[in-house]
Amino acid sequence: MEMFWDILISGLLVIGGFFGLVGSYALVKLPDQMTRLHGPTKAATLGVGACLIASMIYFGVKEDELSLHELMITLFLFLTAPITAHFIAKATMLRDVNRDDLPKPEGDVDWAVYAPLSDTAASELDEVVEIHELREEEARQKKRVEDDYEGEVDDTVPPRP
Amino acid sequence: MIRRLLPHPHMTFLVIVVWLLLANTYTLNSLVFAVILGVIIPLISAPYWPDRPVIQRPLKIVEFTLIVLWDIVVSNITVAKIVLFKSNKDLQPAWITVPLDLHTPEAVTVLAGTITMTPGTVTAELAADGHSLLVHCLHAPDPDEVRDEIKTRYEARLKEIFE
Numbered sequence: 001m002e003m004f005w006d007i008l009i010s011g012l013l014v015i016g017g018f019f020g021l022v023g024s025y026a027l028v029k030l031p032d033q034m035t036r037l038h039g040p041t042k043a044a045t046l047g048v049g050a051c052l053i054a055s056m057i058y059f060g061v062k063e064d065e066l067s068l069h070e071l072m073i074t075l076f077l078f079l080t081a082p083i084t085a086h087f088i089a090k091a092t093m094l095r096d097v098n099r100d101d102l103p104k105p106e107g108d109v110d111w112a113v114y115a116p117l118s119d120t121a122a123s124e125l126d127e128v129v130e131i132h133e134l135r136e137e138e139a140r141q142k143k144r145v146e147d148d149y150e151g152e153v154d155d156t157v158p159p160r161p
Numbered sequence: 162m163i164r165r166l167l168p169h170p171h172m173t174f175l176v177i178v179v180w181l182l183l184a185n186t187y188t189l190n191s192l193v194f195a196v197i198l199g200v201i202i203p204l205i206s207a208p209y210w211p212d213r214p215v216i217q218r219p220l221k222i223v224e225f226t227l228i229v230l231w232d233i234v235v236s237n238i239t240v241a242k243i244v245l246f247k248s249n250k251d252l253q254p255a256w257i258t259v260p261l262d263l264h265t266p267e268a269v270t271v272l273a274g275t276i277t278m279t280p281g282t283v284t285a286e287l288a289a290d291g292h293s294l295l296v297h298c299l300h301a302p303d304p305d306e307v308r309d310e311i312k313t314r315y316e317a318r319l320k321e322i323f324e
Binding site: 019026029031032034035039041044067068069078079081082085092103109110111112114 | 249256286289292
């Protein structure tokens with residue numbers, strides 16, 4: 001039985017190491033930025049996953065203690081890796097990708113990186129500017145009304161030379 | 162009363178589980194502390210979570226997770242083969258547009274993350290109106306097939322779970 005666990009654990013470690021190596025090799029070998037992005041996602045999933053399963057089995061069988069915080073590493077990895085990949089892809093789209101090579105999204109919109117007005121901060125700024133202009137306009141109108149009133153007063157009592 | 166004490170029950174559960182796993186000791190001690198954190202953190206951060214995702218069919222999550230894990234293993238092997246045995250000039254990278262039927266932000270996030278984590282495809286961008294995803298494939302001789310697979314395999318299941 002001892003033998004079986006040893007083989008299982010070392011097998012998983014070898015698989016993990018192998019996929020980590022392939023992921024790193026992909027970074028060197030693949031031709032451009034976007035294809036290179038595929039390397040790390042591979043190393044991060046099966047490569048790290050196999051090592052973590054090996055660690056869980058090792059502590060469960062050899063050290064006789066329940067060890068589950070490896071699951072946390074998986075969870076954090078699955079939360080952070082897609083976001084990193086997404087941002088690298090966005091930066092690449094802005095810097096190196098020819099816009100005409102990309103397919104268009106459905107409807108008459110563009111991808112979010114290319115659409116400056118979809119930026120929330122910018123549209124919020126527009127709203128603030130609009131409100132400000134409205135207030136100024138109101139103030140101007142108010143002043144005009146007051147001026148007119150003063151004018152009326154002036155009309156009733158015309159100044160005499 | 163319960164609603165005011167636990168504004169976000171899923172989050173309370175998640176905080177308790179994450180704390181127990183981080184502490185890596187399963188005693189009454191850490192459970193009590195986990196429950197305290199699980200009550201306090203959602204209470205403090207409740208204003209930042211105005212909408213709660215409604216999960217229609219929780220059991221489907223298990224099925225979805227198993228399918229994704231299986232796909233990760235399978236596509237890892239296919240991508241490893243592509244990297245090791247295919248020369249760069251035979252490689253056919255492709256951009257594809259995936260029109261979305263999902264509308265809740267949580268569901269779209271999960272779908273985008275799933276696409277990135279399965280090797281061979283990376284979610285690059287969301288359309289400005291949030292109704293399409295731009296996906297980059299490492300090697301896709303038939304881009305339509307990849308799109309259909311994403312739609313039937315992942316999106317249909319997420320739609321059942323979230324909407």
